[in-house]
Amino acid sequence: MKTKVFVLIMILLVVAANAQQKKPFTIEDVYRVKNVGSPVVSPSGKLVLFTVNVADLKEGKSNTDIYLMNIDGSGITNLTDSDKNEYSPFWSATDEKFYFMQSGQVYLYDIEEEESKQITDFYTGVESPVLSNDGKFILFSSEVYPECGADNPCNEKISKSAADGPVQAYIADNLMYRHWTSY
Known part of the structure; x- marks a missing residue:
């Protein structure tokens, strides 16, 4: 008897879960998703640089910033929070600095100083x-x-x-x- 009641309850729960109104996937849902890319592990293997692209459907724009985190996924920090797109990060010889692209030029970012400096000017x-x-x-x-x-x-x-x-x-x-x- 207990088995029959248990099975009946499970069936009712499954039916109730499926009975919820389903929402179609819309373009707004696509643009709400933050796109993560360009992961680069530091020379020491302790840090990871990556990019996050956020789209604004109303403005018809997107913005890409560079983030830093520990290899275990903790300590996520936005390093280049600006209106310009920063992309293609790559490490210097140490974990203290990295290079990235912005507006078609190469920049060097000092993690300790939290400052970037333009390297190329073509x-x-x-x-x-x-x-x-x-x-x-x-x-x-x-x-x-x-x-x-x-x-x-x-x-x-x-x-x-x-x-x-x-x-x-x-x-x-x-x-x-x-x-x-x-x-």
């Missing part, structure tokens, strides 16, 4: 930075005009003259899906 921006094994150099790529090479003022001059040229815009008025202006 008009055309830099991509895919990597620290050399000895920690003395940063290797990166950058789109440049062939006649300028690494000459930053020359690249700036040609970019600005192209912006002032006769072709100024392209209008796309029939898109199959929504395009964001920033990510």
Whole structure:
């Protein structure tokens, strides 16, 4: 008898749980989720840098900041809380500093001082930075005009003259899906 009552109660609980009104998954639900990425373990293996991207559906924007935590998941701290996107973190030779990208440039962040310093200043921006094994150099790529090479003022001059040229815009008025202006 006790078994029958127990089974009956379990069936009623399952039916009651399934009877709750189900809500369809909406785009607002997608944008409420914070996207975590780019985990990088420190040279000592004690710390982890990672990025968190938060979207704002009303503004049509998203923002990415860099966080630091202990390897065990404790002590989570937002290091680069700003309106600009900070991304692609990578460690220096020690656990005291790390590099990251912001606005197409490489920055160095001192964890102890809680300050960042811009390292590169290329008009055309830099991509895919990597620290050399000895920690003395940063290797990166950058789109440049062939006649300028690494000459930053020359690249700036040609970019600005192209912006002032006769072709100024392209209008796309029939898109199959929504395009964001920033990510």
